[in-house]
Every structure is written in C-alpha cells, then in structure tokens.
Amino acid sequence: MATQVIILNGGSSSGKSGIVRCLQSVLPDQWLAFGCDSFVDALPARMQGADGGIEFADDGSVHVGGEFRALQAAWTEGVVAMARAGARIIIDDVFLGAAASQESWREALGDVPTLWVGVRCDRTVAAGREIARGDRTPGMAALQAETVHEGVRYDVEVDTTHTESLACAKRIAAHVG
Numbered sequence: 001m002a003t004q005v006i007i008l009n010g011g012s013s014s015g016k017s018g019i020v021r022c023l024q025s026v027l028p029d030q031w032l033a034f035g036c037d038s039f040v041d042a043l044p045a046r047m048q049g050a051d052g053g054i055e056f057a058d059d060g061s062v063h064v065g066g067e068f069r070a071l072q073a074a075w076t077e078g079v080v081a082m083a084r085a086g087a088r089i090i091i092d093d094v095f096l097g098a099a100a101s102q103e104s105w106r107e108a109l110g111d112v113p114t115l116w117v118g119v120r121c122d123r124t125v126a127a128g129r130e131i132a133r134g135d136r137t138p139g140m141a142a143l144q145a146e147t148v149h150e151g152v153r154y155d156v157e158v159d160t161t162h163t164e165s166l167a168c169a170k171r172i173a174a175h176v177g
Contacts, residue, residue: 004088008119009095011145015168020033022169034079080110099151101152118158
C-alpha cells in the first residue's frame with residue numbers, strides 16, 4: 001500500500017523543516033506539511049509557560065501539561081483524519097516523550113501506511129543552528145539531539161550534520177512506497 005504519512009522525528013534545529021520543504025519538491029503527488037512548531041504557534045498565548053500548557057525552561061528543557069496533551073491529541077486526530085480522507089501528509093515532530101510519542105502516533109494512525117524517519121544531527125552542529133536561528137531557547141537543541149530518539153523505531157534515518165536537506169529528502173523519497 002502506498003505511503004500516506006511520513007513522520008520525521010528529530011531534535012530542535014536538526015534540519016527537519018528543510019527536509020520537509022525538499023520532500024514536497026521531490027516527491028510525486030502533492031504532500032501537505034504539518035509541524036509541531038505550527039501546532040505550538042496555534043496555541044493560545046496563555047498556554048505558554050502555564051502549568052497545563054507548554055513551558056520552555058531556561059536550561060532548554062520543554063515541559064508540557066495536561067491541557068497541551070489534550071489539544072495535541074485532538075490535532076493528531078485531525079491530521080490522521082486528513083490522511084484517511086486521501087491527503088498525503090508529512091509531519092515534522094519532536095518526540096519529547098521518545099518512544100511513547102511514537103506509540104501515540106501509531107495508535108492514532110492505526111492502519112494508515114506510514115514511513116517513520118529519524119532525523120539526526122550532532123548536538124554541537126544543532127546548537128550552532130539554534131543560535132543562528134535566534135528563535136529557540138538556548139540549550140534545547142543539545143538536550144534533544146539524542147533523547148527524542150530513545151526507543152523509537154524508524155524505517156529510515158538521515159543525519160544532517162554533514163548532509164544537505166535535499167540529499168536527505170531524496171534518500172527518504174526512495175523509501176516512499
């Protein structure tokens with residue numbers, strides 16, 4: 001069965017967004033892209049730093065509460081509904097819960113054909129990108145570089161430390177059935 005959803009998991013500033021744009025360019029058919037950043041940006045401002053929302057701590061760690069998880073589950077179900085309706089979807093995510101985050105997606109997706117992609121990047125390189133971006137909490141990239149991959153199973157992995165987004169996208173595209 002043809003791949004309906006591609007989920008990229010990697011730490012902050014690992015290069016996922018660039019790969020997503022390249023995937024949209026190199027893949028046949030039309031693919032919609034959704035990312036955890038757009039989900040977080042869609043949250044009400046009052047959920048930033050709130051106990052039930054999402055908090056970006058000074059050390060780069062990210063903490064989420066019950067209200068965040070409830071809205072994230074609803075967002076996930078909405079994305080899956082679009083895939084079930086025939087849309088091809090690329091997800092750019094950061095599995096803060098590592099294997100548990102993947103399991104939540106697996107449960108929501110059910111039998112929707114999904115390609116699981118790990119996007120790795122050396123923590124020092126990711127930290128440099130984080131500084132250059134200027135829109136991330138310092139330390140987040142280094143903290144997430146390995147932890148988001150713990151216990152996660154992938155169909156394909158790419159490393160953006162020394163590989164450009166387009167080359168990574170072409171490697172991923174070769175696995176899309």
